[in-house]
Amino acid sequence: MTPPDIEFIGMIGTQDSSETRPARGPLIDPAYTVRFARAHEDAGFDRILIGYSSGRPDGTQVAAHVAARTERLGLLIAHRPGFIAPTLAARTFATLDQFTEGRVAVHTISGGNDTEQRRDGDYLSKDERYERTGEYLGILRRAWSGTEPFSHSGTHYRFEDYAPAVLPHQESGIPLYFGGSSEAAYRVGGAHADVFALWGEPLAETAEQIAAVRAAAEAAGRAAPPRISVSFRPILGPTQEAAWERAHRILETIESGAGRPFFDQARHHRPGTFADGPQNAGSQRLLAAAARKDLHDRALWTPTATASGAGGNTTALVGTPETVARALLDYVDIGVTTLLIRGYDPLDDAIDYGRHLLPLVRQELAHRASASASAPAPTSAAPLTAGSTR
Incomplete structure (x- = not known):
C-alpha cells in the first residue's frame, strides 16, 4: 500500500459501458473483464470495486474469475445484506478469501432506493435496512473470528449452533467497507466498518462527514474509528485547457443520453425518474453541492453529478x-x-491514472514521510511535477 497507508481503489465491470456511450459487447464479456482488471493491476491500484445492483452479474463470481487471472490485485465486492443468510455470506467470502490468499474485502451497501431493493424482494424501510445491516455485520465478524459454535436470536436473523469452520485467510478477518451518508449510515458504519466510504463532496462537507463517522464510532465504544474512503471521477488533460475541454465534452455526452443503457443496467436514476428526487442521502448531498456552484475547492467539478442524477x-x-494529484492530497x-x-472512459482512464496520476500522489506521500522521519519540524514540500523522482 502507498505510504503512509493510502489505498487506491478502481472499479471494473463485465461490459465496456459508461455514462458517456452505449454498451459494447455482451453483458458478461469474460475477456474484457480480465483486461479491465489487469489494467488496474498494471496501473498499481491496490483493489478494484465490483459493483452491485439487481441488474448486474453476481459479484462474487466476477471476483473469482478475475482473481484466477491476476496476481496481487485486491477484490472489493459490493454486497447487500438481506438476500442471503449472514452465515452463508460468511462462508462464501471466506472461501474466496482462502483461494485468493487474503485478497477479498466486502463493501456493504444497505440500499438507498426502495424500488431497487424490491426488485430482489426486499420490502423493509430504509431505517429497517440499516438495523438489519448492523445485525448482519455483527454476525459476519463473529463467524470470521473463531471456531466455536454459536447461536443468534435477533430482530432479523435467528440460527442455532453455527460452526464457523470456513475462516478467512488471515486471523484479522476480511475487511468490511461501508457506504452511506445518512445518520443511520454513520451509526451503523461507525460501529462496524473498517473503512467508511463517501462520495466526492467539497472538502468542508467531507470533513463534516468524517467528524460524524468518528463521533458515531466513539459512541459505539470503538477504540479507533473507521478509515475513510472518498470517490471521484478524475478527468485529466496534458494542460488545464485540454482537461476542461475534455470535461465539457464528457458533460455534453452524458446530457445527450448516449449512455442511458448504462444507467438502466446499473439502476442509476436520472433527473425526473423520481418525482421527489433520489431517496438516498449521498445523491441528495451531491446534487445540493452541484446546486451551489459548479466548481469547488481546487478541482472538484459537479455538473456531471447533476447530468447523471448523482x-x-x-x-x-x-x-x-x-x-488532480494536489486535489486528492487535499482530501x-x-x-x-x-x-x-474511476473514469468516464473506464478502461483507458484506468491506464492513464496508472501512468500519470498515481505516481504523483505516491511520490508526494513518500516525500512527506521521508521529510517527517528526518526532521523534527515540518518542512516545505517542493512543487509537484510530472515525472518527479522525489
Whole structure:
C-alpha cells in the first residue's frame, strides 16, 4: 500500500459501458473483464470495486474469475445484506478469501432506493435496512473470528449452533467497507466498518462527514474509528485547457443520453425518474453541492453529478495530473485514507491514472514521510511535477 497507508481503489465491470456511450459487447464479456482488471493491476491500484445492483452479474463470481487471472490485485465486492443468510455470506467470502490468499474485502451497501431493493424482494424501510445491516455485520465478524459454535436470536436473523469452520485467510478477518451518508449510515458504519466510504463532496462537507463517522464510532465504544474512503471521477488533460475541454465534452455526452443503457443496467436514476428526487442521502448531498456552484475547492467539478442524477460517485476532479494529484492530497490532509477513482472512459482512464496520476500522489506521500522521519519540524514540500523522482 502507498505510504503512509493510502489505498487506491478502481472499479471494473463485465461490459465496456459508461455514462458517456452505449454498451459494447455482451453483458458478461469474460475477456474484457480480465483486461479491465489487469489494467488496474498494471496501473498499481491496490483493489478494484465490483459493483452491485439487481441488474448486474453476481459479484462474487466476477471476483473469482478475475482473481484466477491476476496476481496481487485486491477484490472489493459490493454486497447487500438481506438476500442471503449472514452465515452463508460468511462462508462464501471466506472461501474466496482462502483461494485468493487474503485478497477479498466486502463493501456493504444497505440500499438507498426502495424500488431497487424490491426488485430482489426486499420490502423493509430504509431505517429497517440499516438495523438489519448492523445485525448482519455483527454476525459476519463473529463467524470470521473463531471456531466455536454459536447461536443468534435477533430482530432479523435467528440460527442455532453455527460452526464457523470456513475462516478467512488471515486471523484479522476480511475487511468490511461501508457506504452511506445518512445518520443511520454513520451509526451503523461507525460501529462496524473498517473503512467508511463517501462520495466526492467539497472538502468542508467531507470533513463534516468524517467528524460524524468518528463521533458515531466513539459512541459505539470503538477504540479507533473507521478509515475513510472518498470517490471521484478524475478527468485529466496534458494542460488545464485540454482537461476542461475534455470535461465539457464528457458533460455534453452524458446530457445527450448516449449512455442511458448504462444507467438502466446499473439502476442509476436520472433527473425526473423520481418525482421527489433520489431517496438516498449521498445523491441528495451531491446534487445540493452541484446546486451551489459548479466548481469547488481546487478541482472538484459537479455538473456531471447533476447530468447523471448523482446515481453513484459522479463528481469529477478536472485538471492536469499535477492539479488532480494536489486535489486528492487535499482530501488526504483532512483524514482520507482510501481514494476510489474511476473514469468516464473506464478502461483507458484506468491506464492513464496508472501512468500519470498515481505516481504523483505516491511520490508526494513518500516525500512527506521521508521529510517527517528526518526532521523534527515540518518542512516545505517542493512543487509537484510530472515525472518527479522525489
